[in-house]
Amino acid sequence: MKIDFKLQQNIAAIKNIFLSDQSLVYREFGKTAEAGKAFCVIYIDGMVDKNYINDNVISPIMSMLPRSGQRPTDFAGYIMNEVITSIRIHAASEIDALTQALAGGNAVLLIDDTFEALIIQAHGWENRSITEPTTEKTVRGPKESFNESLITNLALIRKRLRTPQLKCKFRTIGTLTRTNVCICYIEGVASHDILRELEVRLNQIEIDGILDSGYLEEMVKDSPFTPFPLAGATERPDIACAKLLEGRFVLLCDGTPFCVSLPYLFMETFQADEDYYFNYTFASVNRFIRWIGFFLTTSVPAIYVALTTFHQEMIPTQLLLSISASRQGVPFPTIVEALLMLFVFEVLREAGVRIPTVIGQAISIVGALVIGQAAVEAKLVSAPIIIVAGLAGITGFLVPRLDGAIIILRFTFLILSAFIGLYGYLFGVVGLFLHIASLRSFGIPYMLNTGSLKFQDQKDMLIRAPWQTMTQRPQLIGKKNMKRKADIEPNGGKQ
């Protein structure tokens, strides 16, 4: 619908669209001046900076009104170019554009006797300030984290990557939320194939709303049903920049402090930002511990059940006798016991996350005393299984990005090994790696270079090599510009 020539017609039209929405503010002024010089500012209360509108829109126009003589032919253009002192302003001639701008938190200036209206960007809603990251804490390293504003987040990245090669492509996703999404990458390092693929996938998204980058992550995944993460998520700008430097893409999404990085490799779940800030030997040890942690958390219950119910010959005699002694009188079979205790652990974990911190204490008391000690003393479960469940649970926290996969793997392995012992467990492991090996993240094999013997491929996997030796970007991802220290061609080396 075109904008009408008459101011009142337009106001009526907008009022009609926002029927029974009382948060809209209509401020008409200049009515008493000469004909054709009446204005109306419309905005949604709370979304717009009122001072900004007062200072930059209403008062310039009002001070202009008495002075002006003949009305210029392009009156709207005149107001926009010479009167209003606002950075972002543009003209529109459709009612639809106006209503969308209003819903998006802009102010609209309607002018009498023109076919155009002005849209003034004057976002004034409240934002959380930049705080320390809550989910990815570090001892050493930057303490900033993203907040919910895309523009702020982008600034945080820009602040660290001061190069014109950093490109940001915006788009809006979500038919109702109209969320702004931004693809960031470094031209000349990131692969154009992946960019093309990413854009295609983003275009294919059909959804009414995006409330967190998690929506995006899931909808651009290669294999939607895998429990493994095929895209990374972080709330730390330094991590986002590190990913960009390796030639990856970062998806920023308005309204959430978490950005998504891709393509994502299996290895990345074992990397932490601190690895790169601390001494490399310490970092390598930590990374190794994370690998062991992944192994333990998925396998300990399965191996325990397999050993105690199938392969007793593999347990040293003394241990066998003491496990046997502690199992005397326990009513449940070992497998049921194991499932039960693991389930209890998951319940405690979930409760610990959901419970308000004030009463969080209760969880640990219940967990430690009731489930741990009392259950063993009452001969409801045996003592070794508590150790096993505890170990599996604690080690699971070492690789938080994989927790979804870990729970599934743990229970799958456990059930398999309850059927045919360690063989079942082994089949489970074979299957697991088949699954991981068949995964791809944006065309990049998920297990890229895992089996490689070249140092440059292994430098950031099992260990974290010293920075001096990390001279290449990861293969296939940063293949346009492998050398980390080389200059990037300004035009990005078009393929």
Add this chain to the structure above:
Amino acid sequence: MVEVSKETINDKQALIMVTIFIMGSTLIMGVGGVAKQDMWLAIIAAIASAIPVVLMYARILSTYPGKDLYDILQIVFGKVVGKIVCILYAWFAFHLGALVLRNYGEFIKTAALPETPMLVSMLFLGGLALWAVKAGIEVIGRWSEFFIFILIGFILIIGFLSIPLMKPQNLLPVLYEGVVPVLHGTLAALSFPFAETVVFTLVFSSLQTRESPNKVLVYGILLGGLIVVYAALRNVMVLGANYISMLYFPSYHAVSRINVGNFLQRLEISVVVVFTIAGFVKISVCLLAACTGIAKVFSLENHRQIATPIALLMVTLAYIVYKNIMEMMEWAFKYWSSYALPFQVFLPAIILLAVEIKSRRQKTSGKPPAKQ
């Protein structure tokens, strides 16, 4: 979704696949037992004689880059004869896969889980192989690339731990009973496992370069052969030839002897791990070859779609092929060589001849040799 135009595996992955394939069931079953304490000699001789054989395979493959043996057969022999030979090869791959599956089933039944029906473990492994085939050769390659570390790691650790148990005098006297048993052993070791690599000509259609088949097969044979020789040496030195002749699975017993400080002992599970990993690759490759064969014979586009019933049939065949472990050993000892060698040596020789004639003729008539 990203379309993968054609599945390619790089030379390293292919080489690793060949290596693991050779280790396959060999590490468990032991080869060249006829040669007694000289079995390592027999195996080395078998490796030496396997190299010209695999060079033959490589030559066939590299004449027609981008094609597997099924395609080549149909090109050089024409549709009808070619397809008949194709069926033979598909059967061979299928049968081999079933035998390995059976070996695995027997091993688990004998060594660890006597009360569990053999069908269960075979179904498991068959199911995993099916999964692998559906995922494609690329995934098998990547998978092998990762698991070779675990394999080599286990083999090295076990090798290191069994050094104190080794008695070098068990290898003496060399050639006590003359050359004949060694030659028998060589023949046996050639047909199982080295020349079984003929199965790879059925699946390697997309290696990196024209020289790849050469490199991959020869180095794969050498690397895998090295491990097999090592295993044979270890078994003889730890157990003695006399004792080995009493056992079905010598490696299992050799490893069970390890006892370091009463703590590191009962490590047989490592043998199981090695067998499961290596056997899985071998079965997957065989299944893949069989599926591709059937698909090629019936000119189907996608071999994955028919993989499930073939895998089921493979498990069934593995289940019914022998009555018991005695029959399995008897068969492997008496019939396998004469059954497998035609597929491994004689047929490839004829095919190579035909390929050479065909490509010469094409060259003289001015047309470039068939590319793609």
Add this chain to the structure above:
Amino acid sequence: MKSVKLLYLVFLLSVICLLCGCWNYREIERLAIASGLSLDSLEDKIVLNIEIANPASGQGEGTVKPVLLKSEGKTVFDAVREIIAKSGMKVYWSHAKVLLLGEEMFNGKLIGALDWAFRDAETREDMWVLVAKGRKASEILGSKPELEELVSFQLDATLRSQRFISRFPSVELWKLIDDMTSRENTAILPAVRLIDEKGKTVPLIEGCAVIKKQKLLGWLTAEETKALLWIRDELKGGLTIIEKVGSPDTNVTLEIFESKTTVKPVFEEGRLSMAVTIKLSVEIAEISSSMDVIKPDGMKLLTAEGKKQIKRDIEKVVKKAQKEFKCDILGFGSKVKAEMPDIWREVEPDWDEYLQDMEVEVSVDLEIRGSATTSKPIMIED
């Protein structure tokens, strides 16, 4: 396509769930963990005794009490299965440490006993094998050892520390079978008997039994066993006492640290002989008088005397093997086969007779490398 794959997994798992007969699944506390067994022969039956390690249920004190189960059967396995009928428990064998054989088992029943232990998947081939001397094997299994609760654990611990004493061989099941099936068909087994101590009867392992083709040929004393181990190059440590060095009351005890025996067949003038060379590295551990054998003169004397006495011991056991047992417990045959395969082919058919009057040259190379922590004997002033 992906969802199909997932369904496969679910399907596979569900099928297994349905199939689950829990075939080999067994709860650890339901196992009767055998720690050792003994086999005796009674007329045409085999008497089986099993010592079960029974963990006492309690708050983690970890006391293990032995339970003795007894049964009879026509074959060993028959007797094993009879246990189920009697006690309702299925015995778990993987942790069985010792297999005790009664003397009567060597009347042609040995193979039957060993075959079951060797063939069964659950029993381990690193089980120790012992022969009960003078008593029934079951009596030894039923005795009360001093330190451990279980006889089997006591015997296991003793056999494991064999290298400190060398008064008996430690023979695992696989070694026995390997020996029995090799060309010489001879084997040695440690002998265990019961002795009275403070009113209790405790088992004691000492010496060994010589076995050829299922027959028990005879016994060797502790000293003879040591000499035999020396020849077989199986001696890894232990003591040797050199008596009457210089003066009648001077006995010097030497602790053996290294011992390497090389047996070399020599073929000269159509006759085969054996050259046994023993290289010893010892330390003086105890001197029973004030005589100073540490100073150079005394050391020379001690070395010479030591060589002579060790040589005498070894020659004695060689004679015994040649004349009394008339079989190759010394392991010479395999040496000949390994080093002179052509000659072995000729002598193999009547090796045992050939052995009886074979020259055996023994030479001892004794190196005393220290005298522990003190440099002089305890001198008592006259």
Add this chain to the structure above:
Amino acid sequence: MILLTIAAFMIIAILELVPLYKERGKEKRTYLVYLTLFLFSFGLAVLLSLGIRIPSPAKAIEVFIDAIVK
């Protein structure tokens, strides 16, 4: 056992055969090959679960080899 076999094959049929049947216009040959193989393995499985001994192909190969070698 027999019921279990049938159930398992039913599941496979639903997962794989039905989609192929729906596309049979396009890939008739794949469908036919699949169907043949599927029915064959189903038949064998049913026979096996009924406890009927199926002759092993190994025997035939043995006879064949003996005939040629001798």
